[in-house]
Amino acid sequence: MGSDRRAPGPGRSEAGSHRSEALKERIYVTFTALVVTVASARDVEHQTVGGAASTLALTVLGTLLAVFVADLTASMVTRAALPTGVEIRRMLFVSFGSLGVIVAPMIILGFSAFGQLSLSSALRLTAIVLVATLVVITLIAIFRVRAALWVKLIVLASVALLGVAVLAVELSIH
Secondary structure, three states: OOOOOOOOOOOOOHHHHHHHHHHHHHHHHHHHHHHHHHHHHHOHHHOOHHHHHHHHHHHHHHHHHHHHHHHHHHHHHHHOOOOOHHHHHHHHHHHHHHHHHHHHHHHHHHHHHOOOOOHHHHHHHHHHHHHHHHHHHHHHHHHOOOOOHHHHHHHHHHHHHHHHHHHHHHHHHO
């Protein structure tokens, strides 16, 4: 959690460093959202759509606030100075750019709120969408990596398996 404040390494541009930080936070937030969704699905008979949506939104927002505060504090400790306005804007972008991860889950829960899906189905679909999001984020990340295709496929398969493992836990509870 949090961003790497080291200077970009050889062959790593400043823009690439920022993309890397944003990508890392999106993966972290997506896994967090997936776990919260699975926990809500586990206790679906005691859940409401509003409760599930607010738990998801508050958990993600709290996580992003924690990331921002950690980045801000780490920057101050590392440099013994307050970050510049540009650095704070970058930290805000990296931290809160990950809010997009919960757009689809909130839309799905909205369908449930309007009676188009049961809450149980909405949470299950949300979990599937979040696993798919992890796979897409990983695909984007490995697209630019200079590595053998088999290495890229192992990374992609590992992320997909981790997401599916979280879903398996949810299915084993029901």
